[in-house]
Amino acid sequence: xxxxxxxxxxxxxxxxxxxxxxxxxxxxxxxxxxxxxxxxxxxxxxxxxxxxxxxxxxxxxxxxxxxxxxxxxxxxxxxxxxxxxxxxxxxxxxxxxxxxxxxxxxxxxxxxxxxxxxxxxxxxxxxxxxxxxxxxxxxxxxxxxxxxxxxxxxxxxxxxxxxxxxxxxxxxxxxxxxxxxxxxxxxxxxxxxxxxxxxxxxxxxxxxxxxxxxxxxxxxxxxxxxxxxxxxxxxxxxxxxxxxxxxxxxxxxxxxxxxxxxxxxxxxxxxxxxxxxxxxxxxxxxxxxxxxxxxxxxxxxxxxxxxxxxxxxxxxxxxxxxxxxxxxxxxxxxxxxxxxxxxxxxxxxxxxxxxxxxxxxxxxxxxxxxxxxxxxxxxxxxxxxxxxxxxxxxxxxxxxxxxxxxxxxxxxxxxxxxxxxxxxxxxxxxxxxxxxxxxxxxxxxxxxxxxxxxxxxxxxxxxxxxxxxxxxxxxxxxxxxxxxxxxxxxxxxxxxxxxxxxxxxxxxxxxxxxxxxxxxxxxxxxxxxxxxxxxxxxxxxxxxxxxxxxxxxxxxxxxxxxxxxxxxxxxxxxxxxxxxxxxxxxxxx
Amino acid sequence: xxxxxxxxxxxxxxxxxxxxxxxxxxxxxxxxxxxxxxxxxxxxxxxxxxxxxxxxxxxxxxxxxxxxxxxxxxxxxxxxxxxxxxxxxxxxxxxxxxxxxxxxxxxxxxxxxxxxxxxxxxxxxxxxxxxxxxxxxxxxxxxxxxxxxxxxxxxxxxxxxxxxxxxxxxxxxxxxxxxxxxxxxxxxxxxxxxxxxxxxxxxxxxxxxx
Ligand code: SF4
Numbered sequence: 001x002x003x004x005x006x007x008x009x010x011x012x013x014x015x016x017x018x019x020x021x022x023x024x025x026x027x028x029x030x031x032x033x034x035x036x037x038x039x040x041x042x043x044x045x046x047x048x049x050x051x052x053x054x055x056x057x058x059x060x061x062x063x064x065x066x067x068x069x070x071x072x073x074x075x076x077x078x079x080x081x082x083x084x085x086x087x088x089x090x091x092x093x094x095x096x097x098x099x100x101x102x103x104x105x106x107x108x109x110x111x112x113x114x115x116x117x118x119x120x121x122x123x124x125x126x127x128x129x130x131x132x133x134x135x136x137x138x139x140x141x142x143x144x145x146x147x148x149x150x151x152x153x154x155x156x157x158x159x160x161x162x163x164x165x166x167x168x169x170x171x172x173x174x175x176x177x178x179x180x181x182x183x184x185x186x187x188x189x190x191x192x193x194x195x196x197x198x199x200x201x202x203x204x205x206x207x208x209x210x211x212x213x214x215x216x217x218x219x220x221x222x223x224x225x226x227x228x229x230x231x232x233x234x235x236x237x238x239x240x241x242x243x244x245x246x247x248x249x250x251x252x253x254x255x256x257x258x259x260x261x262x263x264x265x266x267x268x269x270x271x272x273x274x275x276x277x278x279x280x281x282x283x284x285x286x287x288x289x290x291x292x293x294x295x296x297x298x299x300x301x302x303x304x305x306x307x308x309x310x311x312x313x314x315x316x317x318x319x320x321x322x323x324x325x326x327x328x329x330x331x332x333x334x335x336x337x338x339x340x341x342x343x344x345x346x347x348x349x350x351x352x353x354x355x356x357x358x359x360x361x362x363x364x365x366x367x368x369x370x371x372x373x374x375x376x377x378x379x380x381x382x383x384x385x386x387x388x389x390x391x392x393x394x395x396x397x398x399x400x401x402x403x404x405x406x407x408x409x410x411x412x413x414x415x416x417x418x419x420x421x422x423x424x425x426x427x428x429x430x431x432x433x434x435x436x437x438x439x440x441x442x443x444x445x446x447x448x449x450x451x452x453x454x455x456x457x458x459x460x461x462x463x464x465x466x467x468x469x470x471x472x473x474x475x476x477x478x479x480x481x482x483x484x485x486x487x488x489x490x491x492x493x494x495x496x497x498x499x500x501x502x503x504x505x506x507x508x509x510x511x512x513x514x515x516x517x518x519x520x521x522x523x524x525x526x527x528x529x530x531x532x533x534x535x536x537x538x539x540x541x542x543x544x545x546x547x548x549x550x551x552x553x554x555x556x557x558x559x560x561x562x563x564x565x566x567x568x569x570x571x572x573x574x575x576x577x578x579x580x581x582x583x584x585x586x587x588x589x
Numbered sequence: 590x591x592x593x594x595x596x597x598x599x600x601x602x603x604x605x606x607x608x609x610x611x612x613x614x615x616x617x618x619x620x621x622x623x624x625x626x627x628x629x630x631x632x633x634x635x636x637x638x639x640x641x642x643x644x645x646x647x648x649x650x651x652x653x654x655x656x657x658x659x660x661x662x663x664x665x666x667x668x669x670x671x672x673x674x675x676x677x678x679x680x681x682x683x684x685x686x687x688x689x690x691x692x693x694x695x696x697x698x699x700x701x702x703x704x705x706x707x708x709x710x711x712x713x714x715x716x717x718x719x720x721x722x723x724x725x726x727x728x729x730x731x732x733x734x735x736x737x738x739x740x741x742x743x744x745x746x747x748x749x750x751x752x753x754x755x756x757x758x759x760x761x762x763x764x765x766x767x768x769x770x771x772x773x774x775x776x777x778x779x780x781x782x783x784x785x786x787x788x789x790x791x792x793x794x795x796x797x798x799x
Contacts, residue, residue, distance in 0.1 A: 135713065136677055140775035143712050150712035151776075172710065177789050181709075181716050182776040186794035190783040193774050228681055231630045231660045235637070236678055257678040258634055261711030268710075277707065283635035344646050351647050365638060365732055585634055 018047050026089065030300070030520015030539075033087030041090050041100045048077055048086060049105055056080050056449075057106035057436050058525065059534050059551035062116040064146045069094045071120050071145075074536065075102070076523050076551075080433055080447055082454035087523065092122060101127040108436025111559045119144035119263075131200055134256035134588060138195070140185060143264055150264065151176050151183040157544045158268050205242050205250045219244060224570070228257045232335055232574040235584030239561075239573065246569045251562040255555075258588040266548035271297055271372070271515050271539075274548060279366040281533075281550060282586040284327055287320040287357070288528045290370035295457055296524025296535040297372050300517050306505040309374035310459045315496045316357070316369060317526075318489040322400060323350045324529035325440075325482040325489075328581040329407060332479060335578035336420050342411065349403040352395055372515055374507030384502070396493040404486050412483070421476035425564050425576035428473060435560040438553045439531025440481045441580055445473035451527040458526075462499075463492050475579040482581075514543050521547075530554050530581055550589055554582040594620060615753050622666070622692065623749040624654040626742075629665035631685065633672025636699035636732040640671045643735040653742055662688040667745070669738075670724075673701035673708055674715040676777040680770050686722045687767040691759035694749075696741055697724045700731040707731065715777070722768055 015023050015034055022040030026033050036044045048054045054077035063072045070091045078085040090099050101124035102109045113124045114133040121142040124130055131137060141148050152172040154160050162168050173179050184190075202223065227238035236257035242250040262281065266274050278293045279286035291313055298305065305313070330346025354364040359380045361367035369375055378384065379392075411417055427437065432445040442449055450467040452460040468484035470477035519541035525534035531553030538547035557580050565573045594617060595601065595610040632640060644650045644658065659665045662685045674682060686695070697718055700706030705716035718724060725748055728741035754760060769780040778786065 136773045138774065150710065152710045154710075173716070177793050178782075178786065180720065180779075181705075181712070181714060182778075184775055184786060184790050186790065186797060188775065188786070188790040190772075190774065190778050190786050193778075195772065195774070228678060229631060229685060236633055236681075256713075257675060257681075258673060259675055259677065259713045260634075260673050260708040261713055265708065265711055280635055280707070283638055347642070347645055348647075351642070364734065365635065 015044070015048075015052075018051070019044055023088075026087075030518060032521070033089065035089050035091060038090050038092060038099055041102070042105070044088070045075070045102055045105050048088070052086070053079050053081070054086050055433055057102070057108050058085065058532060059523065059536060059549070060102070060109050060112040060116065061536055061547075061549040061551070062120040062122055062144070063538055063547045064094070064120060064144065066094065066146050071097045071122055073099050073116060073122060074521075076534070076536070077106075078455070080449045080454075082449070084455065085523075087521075097122040098125055099123070100125045101130075103127055106436065107434050108556060108559055111555060115555075118142075121145070129204065132256075134259040136256070137198070137200055143261070144267075150261075151178070151181050156268065157542075158270055158273060201240055201252060201254065205240060205252055221249060226573070227254075232577065234331065234577070234582060235587075237577075237582065237584055237587065239577075241565075241570065241573065243570060246571075248565050248568055248570060248573060251565045251573065253558050253561050255558070255584075256588050258584045260585075260589065262550060262589040263548055267545060269545075269548075270513075270543045271517055271545060272513055274545070275370065276366065276368040278535075278550075279368055280585055281552065281589060282324075282528060282530060282554065282583045283365060284324045284583055285320045285529050286365060286367045287316040287369055288526060289533065290367065291317050291458070292524055292526040292528065292533045293535045294370040294372055294524075295526060296522045296537050297515075297517060299522040299524055300520055300537065300539055301372060301515065302518075303373040303508050305374055305458075306508055308378075308501050308504045309506045309508075311496050311500040312375050312379070312506065313370065314458060314460070314463075315493055315500070316360075316367075316375075318492045318496070319353045319356070321489045321529045322404075322486050323353050324581075325486050326350055326403075326407070328529075328578075329411070329479060329482055332475075332575070332578040332581075333411065333417070335574045336417065338416075342407075345410070346407060349400060352399065356392070356395070371507055371511065373509060374505070376507070376511075378506050389497075392497055396490060396497055400490050400493075401487070404483065404490065408483055412480070417479075418476065420572075420575060421479060421579075422474060423472075424475045424568065424572050425579060426472065426474045427560065427564055431560065431563070432473065435563070436556050437531070437560060438557060439528065440478050440485065441531065441557055443467065443469045444477040444481045446471045451525060451532060455525070457524075463495050465489075465492050475575055478579040478581075516541070516543055517545075525551070528553055530583065530586070531557060533586075550586075552586040552589060554580075554584075554586040555589070558582060558587060618754060619750050619752060623746040625657070626653075626655045626667045626694070626745070627657045627659050627665050628655060628667040628669050629662055629685070629689070630658045630660045631668060631671070633670065633674065633678065634701065636671035636701070639732040639735055640669055640698065640738060643738045648735040648739065650739070650742070653739070653746070655742060662686075663690065665689055666692065667694045667696065668722075669696045669698050670702040670718045671698040673706065674718045675713045676715055676771075677713060677773065679715050679718075679721060679777065680773065682718065683721050683768050683770050687770070691765065692757065694725045694745055695722055696726045696728060696738075696745060698728045698738060698741070699733055700729065703727045703729065721771065721779075 022037040023034050026035050056078045059076045073090045075088050092099050116122050118132040222243045224241045227233040228236040238254040240252045278289040281289050326346045330343035333342035358364045361369040427445050429445045429447050432442050448469050465488040468481050517539040521538045523536045534551035536549040537545050540546045594612045599611045650656050697703045702718050708714045709716050726741045726745045730737050772778045
């Protein structure tokens with residue numbers, strides 16, 4: 001597929017031809033793509049989508065450059081037919097940043113633009129609902145601006161002088177005037193303060209009383225809050241739902257209850273210190289998060305990963321995919337009301353995979369396994385030994401397939417599952433693409449887009465596997481795609497185990513705790529179990545990233561939740577959310 | 590079981606040993622509570638996944654009589670704070686805690702809930718749930734393994750065993766005030782500390798001027 005797509009090199013002429021005035025190539029060292037004038041953005045983006053065919057907006061993010069007094073908004077667009085992407089940027093004045101909103105062209109930008117507004121204070125002209133998304137309304141400041149300091153601020157970059165090499169550790173609370181992780185504007189008086197939170201969202205969806213259901217009955221609409229503490233939300237996620245009887249009229253997701261400031265912390269950390277933090281994004285798939293981050297930094301560093309390490313990476317990542325999909329299916333059934341029993345079956349085999357992770361990386365869930373240029377450890381000696389490779393062989397050749405078949409046999413033809421899932425939460429292909437949906441959600445709508453094939457990375461081009469799609473785009477198809485994908489993952493694992501070189505390096509060069517990364521920008525993405533996970537990294541040539549952004553599939557996939565749920569019954573909302581399969585660590589970061 | 594409960598100082602005739610036990614009120618009361626702790630279905634972050642694994646077939650929390658996870662705080666005895674406590678979430682956590690009937694217990698599971706963990710420096714993170722609600726057992730780890738959580742639960746049982754009806758807080762004559770729910774302002778505000786916040790904010794402003 002990638003062979004037929006036009007290469008990036010062919011494009012400059014194109015874009016410049018179209019817009020001689022508004023577009024210039026980005027010539028900063030290590031940067032790529034184009035800088036577009038804010039005034040031309042809508043026009044240029046329209047051409048990029050319609051004339052050049054970049055119909056999938058993967059990521060939108062901001063970068064703060066106080067030196068040039070600019071905030072840059074960076075877009076990464078791709079084609080769903082595959083191939084490399086196009087990266088374009090808009091620069092806005094830091095004192096009053098305004099950028100036209102791309103929501104009209106790419107609805108998938110909605111939440112991402114809100115996030116930039118929240119974190120950088122960039123106003124998006126024409127955005128339908130520009131409110132804070134991760135922090136609460138009324139929070140003071142734009143946290144990701146470089147001159148904004150958090151209450152426990154100690155130094156700009158790690159390692160902090162107090163901790164290393166001296167190791168003079170003290171509690172951060174001792175430095176803060178309030179003795180806690182808080183700060184307030186000067187002369188702030190809490191007694192005088194009136195809360196303003198939450199009014200905005202209710203105003204937005206304020207239900208109009210009246211004849212909701214056809215006229216003859218007078219009905220009231222009702223607002224219901226589901227979450228943030230509710231068993232169906234898979235964590236701390238909240239939906240504000242407007243109901244007419246049991247039918248959903250409007251739905252707004254509210255998030256940020258697990259916003260742990262990955263990106264701010266990540267920009268203080270050294271490059272390698274971020275590796276364990278990536279584990280905690282999608283905490284059901286730590287191995288593949290590692291992989292995405294390693295890929296994007298490796299792209300800047302230009303290292304080549306040794307053969308055995310590539311095989312180990314693919315093995316771990318595919319096992320992770322199986323774990324994650326099993327979890328998703330088990331808990332989808334939970335959401336359907338089959339409380340706990342299917343989930344117990346579904347996560348039974350996961351424990352064996354976790355045993356392998358623990359034996360190899362040292363931890364069940366937070367593996368922190370990959371390094372730039374390889375992996376941190378080889379399989380444990382016992383497993384490399386030919387006789388005891390049996391555990392791994394038995395796992396990938398017998399046990400996993402058996403477990404998947406078992407799930408399939410119990411569930412796929414279950415009357416209840418079928419009647420609750422078929423035709424529910426239908427997402428047509430065009431909409432899925434427009435909303436930047438990713439992963440099984442996208443493929444269940446019939447879009448053949450899997451990064452392992454569409455934009456191959458690592459050594460996936462060597463393996464024989466199929467991209468699984470289904471045509472209907474409903475909850476049932478999402479379930480089926482996950483079952484199919486697990487089977488394909490098992491196939492890949494079998495090929496890995498059969499073809500893995502028996503010895504050799506697992507890390508290029510010698511292990512380094514503090515790598516220096518050449519200046520430039522890089523966007524590395526992988527096909528995570530939940531969808532496309534991307535890391536946008538900007539380096540200034542130092543040991544800490546200047547910008548560290550996570551394009552989280554769970555977060556972007558939620559953009560269409562309201563749209564898909566409208567018109568369904570309230571009980572179906574729970575199932576639709578379950579079929580999207582979100583992890584809050586990644587949604588809120 | 591009878592052996593576990595009986596008071597060795599008071600002899601029971603042999604023929605009654607199978608059906609009679611003489612014990613203290615404290616003992617039987619604690620024993621029944623520690624053997625049927627109902628945790629709340631309440632997961633915050635990554636640690637919640639290990640909590641679910643603890644409840645699943647391999648580690649099987651029901652061996653301790655704790656498998657009855659309740660989705661409402663009104664029916665729960667134990668809140669396992671399993672994950673990072675953020676400023677945006679902490680009002681809800683405190684409210685949930687207030688809604689739990691006494692006797693109630695709190696386990697801080699993992700580094701985050703105990704003290705902020707890897708995200709402590711984050712601007713939206715509360716450095717440990719014990720800033721707001723009293724914690725009975727801290728379980729270290731990031732995330733704690735299911736074994737570690739089980740160990741924490743056993744510690745909680747030991748704690749319950751050592752309590753006495755005479756001095757537990759929920760049988761005192763004065764009523765227990767609910768924990769004031771934190772408020773989201775320009776930053777998180779603890780209603781118990783408004784005076785302090787006002788004072789310090791003035792001081793800080795004065796210092797900045799000087
Ligand atoms: S302690 Fe570790 S595993 Fe647990 S919530 Fe915090 S970061 Fe996640």
